Amino acid sequence: MGDGVRYIGTAERRARLGLRHRLTGATRAQDPAGVADSLVALHGTDPATVYLAVGARLADPAKTVAGTERALYEDRTLVRMHGMRHTVFVFPTELTAVVHASTGLAVAARERASLVKSMAKAGAPDAAWLAEVEESTLVALARRGQATAAELAQDEPRLRERFVYAAGKSYEGVHTVSTRLLRVLGVEGKVVRGRPLGSWTSSQFRWAVAPEHPELDAAAAQAELLRRWLTVCGPATEADLKWWTGWKVTEVRRALTAIGAQTVSVDEGTGYVVQGDAGPVDDPAEPWAALLPGLDPTAMGWQQRDWYLAPELRPSLFDGSGNVGPTVWWNGRVVGGWAQRGDGEIVWRLLADLGGEERQPAETAVAAQAERLRGWMGAARVTPRFRTPVEKELSA
Incomplete structure (x- = not known):
């Protein structure tokens, strides 16, 4: 890189991760909304991930379940909705308009066109009929407040x-109108997930009318979303940004220009940070360990992961589709995996070679985090939606 472009190495990137992702003891949040705000988004494909990700970052983990449920279903400071890469996330409510305009609109148009086309091929009623059903469904949902399909x-x-x-494809199936329509309405930002039918680990949700939000300019929304994420996850490469957002590379570059992103050098090549964020950061005052759930937003935050996840660990920690399972962290890098057994015990295994001097403090810190996790989970039992080799082995 040319003169004036600062190099940010692996050690500093790991320090930034620990501090900005609220994983050090001194940076833990006071409430679930604070966690979500710091991370921009919490993965919501597996409902338990939201709570486990919050619990790992709260100063008082005993507040995890009640606090997260209150934020989602009473105070509505958090909303579960479709976002980047057509994936379900939990966002701060104030960010819903930004997410909808920056990533949801384009996906929504494709989803609705696909539904209308599929129904036409199947000889189902036309788009006008679908519009009538949609309108009456939204009226019914508003009247009920929350409801299942x-x-x-x-x-x-x-x-x-x-x-x-x-029809005729290997993935042919019979769908009800409700299954596809509610999904489309979710991507369009008209409905969101409401309370689950069971406990916080349940994947069966009611639906609710989405909170009202202003319609934003798509380019301006993309710039704001990228600014928020880069503040938390910078430095990041163009490949990281394209992967996380699901945007075209032209959209990523336009947003980088709009926010005046600053160029830095990282091991993968050119990286970006928000303006004024290229300077050094202090290392966390104390070493830290964390047990993060499958699909945690930190583990899934970047496409290029060698700086915090050694390639040789990936076969044990990911499923066949690229979904990360429960991970053990030590000072900014993944060093192992963990699982919960049927009796509630939290078991873990270090997979990385930490060396003699580092291994003992790491084991002590990880054991403390396992006890902390078991303490707030109580009688709850969690099996990750996407199971990995080491999680299956440990939980057996």
Whole structure:
């Protein structure tokens, strides 16, 4: 890189990660909304991930379940909705308009077109009929407050109608109108997930009308989302940014220009930070360990991960589709995996070679985090949605 471009090495990137992702003892948050705000988004594909990710970052983990449920379903400071890469996340409510305009609109247009096309191929009613069903469904949902698809079908029976999806393909299936329509409405930002039918580990959700938000300019929203994320995760490469957002490279570059992102040098090549953030950061005052869940936003934050996750560990810690499982962290890098057994015990294994002097303090710190995790989870039992080799082995 040319003169004036600062190099940010692996050790400093790990220090930034620990501090900005609230994983050190001194940086833990006071409430779940603070965690989500710091990380921009919490992965929500596996419902338990949201709570486990919050619990790992709270000063008082005993507040995890009640605090997160209150933020999601009472105070509504957090919202579960579709976001980047057509994935379900939990966002701060104030960010919903930004996410919707920056990533949701383009996906929503494709999803609606796909639904209309699929129904037409199956000989189902036309788009006008679908619009009627949609309107009455939203009215029913507003009246009920929160409802399951089955409950909504009591008010709008046409939601029960079925059609063949992808006829003749290997993934052919029979879908109800409710299954596809509610998904489209979710991506369009008209409905969001409400309370689960069971406990915080349940993946069966009610639906609720989405909170109102202003319609933003797409380019301005992309710039704001990228600024928020780069503040937390910078430095990051263009490949990282394109992967995390799901945008085209032209959109990433436009957003980088709009926020005046600053160029730095990282081991992978050119990286970016927000303006004024290229200077050095202090190392965390104390060594730290963390047990993070599968799909945690830190583990899944970057596409290029060698600086915090050694390639030789990946076969044990990822499933066949690239989903990370539960991970053990020590001072900014992944060093092992963990699992919960049927009796509630939290078990873990170090996979990285830490060396003699480092291994003992790491083991002591990880054991303390395992006890901390078991303490706030209580009687809850969690099996990750996407299971990995080391998690299966440890939980057996």
